[in-house]
Amino acid sequence: MTTTPQRSITPPAVRLPSSSSASNLLPWTSWSSSLEDIADHPPLSVTPGTSKFDPWIVNPEDTQDDIDTTTEKLPDNVALPWLMGKEYMSTFLLHHAVLKVSVGFMGGRLHKRFVSTACPDPFCGANGPAPENCVAVFCTSSNAGAAIQHYHIPAKDLSPAHPCKKNQRVFVLDGEYCGHIFTVRRCNVKKNTVEVTTSPTTYITLAFEQICLIEQAR
Helix, strand or coil: CCCCCCCCCCCCCCCCCCHHHHHHHCCCCCCCCCHHHHHHCCCCCCCCCCCCCCCCCCCHHHHHHHCCCCCCCCCCCCCCHHHHCCCCCCHHHCEEEEEEECCCCHHHCCCCCEEEECCCCCCEECCEECCCCEEEEEEECCCCCCCEEEEEEEHHHEEECCCCCCCCEEEECCCCCCCCEEEEEEEECCCCEEEEEEECCEEEEEEHHHEEEEEECC
16 A cells, blocks of 8 residues: 655745834824924924024023012001011121010010010010011010010010110101111100211201110120
8 A cells, every 4th residue: 555645835934024114013103293282382492593492401481481570568557667678687686686675575574674586586486486476585684683575565565665865777668768877866756857967967857756776786
């Protein structure tokens, strides 16, 4: 019996797609744009004088909408607005504001005495940070030994102290010279006014309600 030899069958080679055609097998999300899309996302500014966009250059036009130019304004009924608003903090880095204490604080124990704001920060003294709407102040004890006493006093219980003699220094609270410090030339307690020197040859008259007595920090 003659046996027919079996033939070896080799499977045909599988041709792999090229890298360019393989990419067509991946899922593809098409991007579309319209005039409305472009209008919602305007192009970034290009610096004048350059032919291409530089991402490291910021133009004023790019940021002007992000700058908040508003200034917080204190309510009109805030006590000591010139101090609590912190507008003149640089002045009180080197000066103590001298203040009177109302009779309602501590049963009037400090009513007839002056207190001075802490320096360089009127809101943080030897007793630590003052509570909200309070000022850190100190004064000399009336007891023997004249020890320094420190307090946190609500601003509503404080008011500007006034000068009583020449060569004292005052801080102007309003008017043309608001924020200036002047030396007292003459004090008229009966009229509640002072004359202050604005230049070696010029002086002006200010009412007590326009000024606060200050002392330079030592």
